[in-house]
Amino acid sequence: MKKIILASQSPRRKELLAHITSDFEVQPADIDETVTPGITPEVYVTQMAEQKAAHIFNQYPDHLVIGCDTVVVMDGEILGKPVDKEDAKAMLQRYSNRTHDVLTGLTLMSKDKQITKLAQASVTFYPLDDDQINDYVASEEPMDKAGAYGIQGGASIFIKEIEGDYYAIVGFPVGLVNELLKSF
Numbered sequence: 001m002k003k004i005i006l007a008s009q010s011p012r013r014k015e016l017l018a019h020i021t022s023d024f025e026v027q028p029a030d031i032d033e034t035v036t037p038g039i040t041p042e043v044y045v046t047q048m049a050e051q052k053a054a055h056i057f058n059q060y061p062d063h064l065v066i067g068c069d070t071v072v073v074m075d076g077e078i079l080g081k082p083v084d085k086e087d088a089k090a091m092l093q094r095y096s097n098r099t100h101d102v103l104t105g106l107t108l109m110s111k112d113k114q115i116t117k118l119a120q121a122s123v124t125f126y127p128l129d130d131d132q133i134n135d136y137v138a139s140e141e142p143m144d145k146a147g148a149y150g151i152q153g154g155a156s157i158f159i160k161e162i163e164g165d166y167y168a169i170v171g172f173p174v175g176l177v178n179e180l181l182k183s184f
């Protein structure tokens with residue numbers, strides 16, 4: 001198999017890819033992640049994954065590049081990383097006692113082949129009160145995460161139910177990546 005490059009700055013993605021192989025490099029892809037008005041969440045995450053992969057593939061055309069992008073979708077609205085703590089609080093208030101979706105777009109790109117897939121999950125939160133939200137936001141954990149929470153961390157106690165791929169929520173659908181790599 002070709003040498004793998006993970007086009008990501010995310011420590012979670014690196015840790016999860018290491019369950020498949022230790023033989024890979026990491027090269028973060030700095031792309032414009034502005035949301036075009038009217039774009040659907042599905043198109044947005046898959047386009048972002050493709051653009052991250054393409055950005056690094058253009059520099060390393062002999063490698064197999066993996067790009068991912070994760071967003072939360074609430075009432076049809078795309079929620080990325082919070083811009084500040086107030087934004088994080090507002091997002092968490094919206095999840096209280098409700099269900100939202102998390103989408104991860106995934107692209108595998110090499111000279112011979114390109115595959116893009118969508119992985120997703122529905123997540124239901126318990127009711128959250130202001131103290132819980134304030135404490136969680138004060139921990140800083142929400143700030144580098146899509147939708148302002150980390151299911152694998154402090155937000156684990158907020159979760160009532162999950163349907164779908166847990167690893168799509170964490171940002172790297174590792175089982176799906178493993179399956180797709182078999183055809184490269």
Ligand SMILES: Cc1cn([C@H]2C[C@H](O)[C@@H](COP(=O)(O)OP(=O)(O)OP(=O)(O)O)O2)c(=O)[nH]c1=O
Nearest residue numbers: 008009010069070145146149150151169170171
């Ligand atoms: C909802 C959720 C998101 N996240 C993370 C996964 C992603 O790292 C991040 C979503 O932001 P992304 O923009 O998808 O990724 P990133 O900026 O962290 O890394 P890169 O673009 O370089 O690949 O949110 C969690 O870790 N846990 C969660 O429960």
